[in-house]
Amino acid sequence: MxxxxxxxxxxxxxxxxxxxxxxxxxxxxxxxxxxxxxxxxEDGAGLLVLPGLVxxxxxxxxxxxxxPWYHNAVAPQLIERIGNERRWRAATRHxxxxxxxxxxxxxxxxxxxxxxxxxxxxxxxALRHLHGVLATRETLRGxxxxxxxxxxxxxxxxxxxxxxxxxxxxxxGADLLGGLDPCAIEGDAVQVLDLLFxxxxxxxxxxxxxxxxxxxxxxxxxxxxxxxxxALQMQGKVAISHGFCLGDLAERERDALLARMAELDVALVxxxxxxxxxxxxxxxxxxxxTVVGGNDGIRDTWTPYGTPDxxxxxxxxxxxxxxxxxxxxxxxxxxxTHSAARGCGFADYGLRPGARADLVLVDAQTLAxxxxxxxxxxxxxxxxxxxxxxxxxx
Amino acid sequence: MxxxxxxxxxxxxxxxxxxxxxxxxxxxxxxxxxxxxxxxxEDGAGLLVLPGLVxxxxxxxxxxxxxPWYHNAVAPQLIERIGNERRWRAATRHxxxxxxxxxxxxxxxxxxxxxxxxxxxxxxxALRHLHGVLATRETLRGxxxxxxxxxxxxxxxxxxxxxxxxxxxxxxGADLLGGLDPCAIEGDAVQVLDLLFxxxxxxxxxxxxxxxxxxxxxxxxxxxxxxxxxALQMQGKVAISHGFCLGDLAERERDALLARMAELDVALVxxxxxxxxxxxxxxxxxxxxTVVGGNDGIRDTWTPYGTPDxxxxxxxxxxxxxxxxxxxxxxxxxxxTHSAARGCGFADYGLRPGARADLVLVDAQTLAxxxxxxxxxxxxxxxxxxxxxxxxxx
Numbered sequence: 001m002x003x004x005x006x007x008x009x010x011x012x013x014x015x016x017x018x019x020x021x022x023x024x025x026x027x028x029x030x031x032x033x034x035x036x037x038x039x040x041x042e043d044g045a046g047l048l049v050l051p052g053l054v055x056x057x058x059x060x061x062x063x064x065x066x067x068p069w070y071h072n073a074v075a076p077q078l079i080e081r082i083g084n085e086r087r088w089r090a091a092t093r094h095x096x097x098x099x100x101x102x103x104x105x106x107x108x109x110x111x112x113x114x115x116x117x118x119x120x121x122x123x124x125x126a127l128r129h130l131h132g133v134l135a136t137r138e139t140l141r142g143x144x145x146x147x148x149x150x151x152x153x154x155x156x157x158x159x160x161x162x163x164x165x166x167x168x169x170x171x172x173g174a175d176l177l178g179g180l181d182p183c184a185i186e187g188d189a190v191q192v193l194d195l196l197f198x199x200x201x202x203x204x205x206x207x208x209x210x211x212x213x214x215x216x217x218x219x220x221x222x223x224x225x226x227x228x229x230x231a232l233q234m235q236g237k238v239a240i241s242h243g244f245c246l247g248d249l250a251e252r253e254r255d256a257l258l259a260r261m262a263e264l265d266v267a268l269v270x271x272x273x274x275x276x277x278x279x280x281x282x283x284x285x286x287x288x289x290t291v292v293g294g295n296d297g298i299r300d301t302w303t304p305y306g307t308p309d310x311x312x313x314x315x316x317x318x319x320x321x322x323x324x325x326x327x328x329x330x331x332x333x334x335x336x337t338h339s340a341a342r343g344c345g346f347a348d349y350g351l352r353p354g355a356r357a358d359l360v361l362v363d364a365q366t367l368a369x370x371x372x373x374x375x376x377x378x379x380x381x382x383x384x385x386x387x388x389x390x391x392x393x394x
Numbered sequence: 395m396x397x398x399x400x401x402x403x404x405x406x407x408x409x410x411x412x413x414x415x416x417x418x419x420x421x422x423x424x425x426x427x428x429x430x431x432x433x434x435x436e437d438g439a440g441l442l443v444l445p446g447l448v449x450x451x452x453x454x455x456x457x458x459x460x461x462p463w464y465h466n467a468v469a470p471q472l473i474e475r476i477g478n479e480r481r482w483r484a485a486t487r488h489x490x491x492x493x494x495x496x497x498x499x500x501x502x503x504x505x506x507x508x509x510x511x512x513x514x515x516x517x518x519x520a521l522r523h524l525h526g527v528l529a530t531r532e533t534l535r536g537x538x539x540x541x542x543x544x545x546x547x548x549x550x551x552x553x554x555x556x557x558x559x560x561x562x563x564x565x566x567g568a569d570l571l572g573g574l575d576p577c578a579i580e581g582d583a584v585q586v587l588d589l590l591f592x593x594x595x596x597x598x599x600x601x602x603x604x605x606x607x608x609x610x611x612x613x614x615x616x617x618x619x620x621x622x623x624x625a626l627q628m629q630g631k632v633a634i635s636h637g638f639c640l641g642d643l644a645e646r647e648r649d650a651l652l653a654r655m656a657e658l659d660v661a662l663v664x665x666x667x668x669x670x671x672x673x674x675x676x677x678x679x680x681x682x683x684t685v686v687g688g689n690d691g692i693r694d695t696w697t698p699y700g701t702p703d704x705x706x707x708x709x710x711x712x713x714x715x716x717x718x719x720x721x722x723x724x725x726x727x728x729x730x731t732h733s734a735a736r737g738c739g740f741a742d743y744g745l746r747p748g749a750r751a752d753l754v755l756v757d758a759q760t761l762a763x764x765x766x767x768x769x770x771x772x773x774x775x776x777x778x779x780x781x782x783x784x785x786x787x788x
Contacts, residue, residue, distance in 0.1 A: 068759065069759040069760045069762070069763050071720050071760075072718055072719045072720055072762075073719050073720065073721070074718070074719065076716070076718075272668075273713070274666075274668035274710070274713045274714040275713065275714055275715060275716035276716075299766070302718070303718055304718060304720075304723065304762055304763075304766045305709065305712070305713060305718075305766050306766075307767075315699070316668070316713075318699070319667070319668045319669065319699060319710075320668040320669055321669060322470070322669035322670075324466055324468070324470075324696070324697055324698060324699075325466045325467050325468065326465050326466055326467065326698075327467070329698065365462065365463040366463045366465075368463070368466075368698055369463050369698075372693070372698045372699050372700075373701075
């Protein structure tokens with residue numbers, strides 16, 4: 001791969017810099033880099049450079065991105081939405097391969113170079129969605145790093161055979177094991193968590209568990225999860241997605257749980273939805289918990305909303321947490337860059353020599369402005385190659 | 395003015411339509427309109443047509459839109475933010491004329507053709523901001539209809555002379571009288587409301603009052619406002635902006651207040667912020683209250699956020715209220731179109747013969763998609779003239 005020199009970019013601190021990319025990695029960062037060898041030179045034009053953006057929680061397999069408008073008339077209960085989707089996908093033979101690729105490409109064009117997606121595994125669809133997303137991962141290899149969570153969206157305990165499919169999914173290439181509301185959906189928190197942690201232990205994989213349960217029910221489930229994380233010494237391998245209970249427990253109870261999460265290096269993944277109680281990002285970080293931002297589903301049968309733009313998600317995290325100061329907006333941005341990479345375990349991340357050369361150039365005066373204005377991605381470099389200009393893949 | 399025929403647009407219901415515009419108004423809407431006279435013909439290309447968008451609550455005079463980035467390090471208390479802004483504007487000689495025009499033009503390019511702005515009146519700046527915004531209104535006359543609220547941002551009671559300035563502002567061209575937190579900021583709810591309602595009565599103008607007060611304090615202030623609205627027979631002339639207390643009172647107490655607001659035709663203006671309790675839009679509408687959407691300040695010393703895009707505000711209203719179904723997204727859109735026009739009293743509104751020809755064309759399959767995708771405004775017609783294409787003023 002030919003080396004690439006991007007001249008004259010800003011990081012938000014200090015003067016203008018050049019970035020030299022060699023063999024897919026950042027070789028040097030500095031003022032007026034002198035290159036001897038043949039090299040592509042790109043004019044950064046004084047733009048702001050960000051590290052490749054990180055999506056910590058989405059559902060590539062579910063999306064209707066680019067499809068005809070889905071008329072949503074679904075009842076609001078979680079269980080209704082789950083059933084509606086399962087039936088709809090069976091009826092339409094939803095193509096998780098084509099759809100996940102379309103959405104992943106849109107993410108890449110908007111500067112996301114690392115992404116964790118949950119993929120539905122159930123006894124109706126078996127591994128059909130997984131195979132689609134595995135194909136997408138293969139197609140985008142070298143450009144986008146995709147982590148796949150084998151996710152039992154329809155529950156494990158009430159649909160016998162799901163556990164076997166989850167094990168198959170992990171053998172077939174899923175990176176982590178997922179799960180969902182041990183009390184409210186599964187109905188037997190101890191049994192399902194023993195099953196999931198047992199599976200994860202046997203496969204040597206991490207866990208990323210959806211926890212929508214509110215208040216004390218959520219606290220109960222979270223306690224059980226933390227107990228098992230400690231007992232199996234899975235420090236740094238478990239993430240809690242949503243964790244709404246951390247948004248409505250009393251502070252003392254919340255902080256006790258956050259302290260245990262920090263101790264066990266359990267990450268929190270938040271989409272910062274505006275309509276429910278959510279874990280306060282500042283309190284989570286103050287307790288030492290790594291906070292990861294995510295979009296959740298984008299334009300699917302669950303929700304009409306969503307764009308594959310992690311700067312927009314950072315903005316929504318900022319709005320939800322009333323982050324107004326520049327130092328607070330830096331936290332929102334961190335949730336979709338450095339913290340997200342750390343929480344998901346994406347290696348070789350950042351704007352530093354040796355890191356994978358994932359770069360995003362935007363026309364913004366400051367990092368804070370990049371979050372609130374979400375400007376078009378002038379240039380996206382992924383794995384050392386230019387993959388997008390002006391918000392479009394090249 | 396030459397007439398204008400826009401061929402082949404969709405309203406979201408029924409088949410393709412043509413829209414004939416004559417003398418700044420919609421003359422006809424129908425299939426395959428035949429025109430005899432000379433006429434500009436515009437190909438609507440099957441795009442979705444919306445009525446001109448309505449901004450119900452902003453602060454044109456405060457914005458830093460297009461200026462160098464403002465580094466925000468302000469303390470979170472309301473009173474700190476008020477003082478910080480007043481000092482900052484005095485020190486920088488902030489140009490409310492140029493700034494309000496820049497932001498108003500950006501609103502227009504994004505399809506907003508009617509707008510209500512609060513303008514700061516205080517004993518430091520006197521009517522300086524007002525004169526700037528009056529100039530903007532004059533510049534945009536015929537394209538954008540701007541309502542001006544004379545707004546005592548720094549309070550009335552504690553800054554003697556403010557009441558005199560408010561009266562001057564109304565004589566100078568402000569349309570409505572504003573106000574702010576009768577208990578929490580003014581410190582004497584009865585006295586300040588008597589003063590403001592008295593002023594409004596003498597000037598024959600309406601009132602639009604900021605009410606950030608939470609819970610029972612807000613309920614107390616709101617009750618006093620409703621008492622005076624009834625006593626002075628100001629039905630249909632009073633609006634409550636924010637009304638956060640309606641988001642955290644017990645339902646029974648909230649619904650009693652909503653019923654009185656509906657009875658007195660007091661509109662509620664909401665920006666649906668994600669980080670505080672807010673009036674639930676569905677409950678307000680169910681009670682018969684007209685709900686108006688607004689952005690509040692955009693990129694000012696208060697907040698770094700905001701875009702002059704009412705479709706984005708509709709999306710944020712939808713997200714805050716967990717509106718996912720198509721019929722719910724229609725409510726979010728209504729808050730920045732028909733309901734907003736009704737609540738603010740903008741006349742001759744809508745997609746119907748006789749209405750002012752304010753039209754917005756977007757590439758969206760459905761009204762719901764227009765809200766969640768916020769597509770570029772392909773064409774904006776204001777007062778019968780094409781004012782913007784592809785999101786830019788022409």
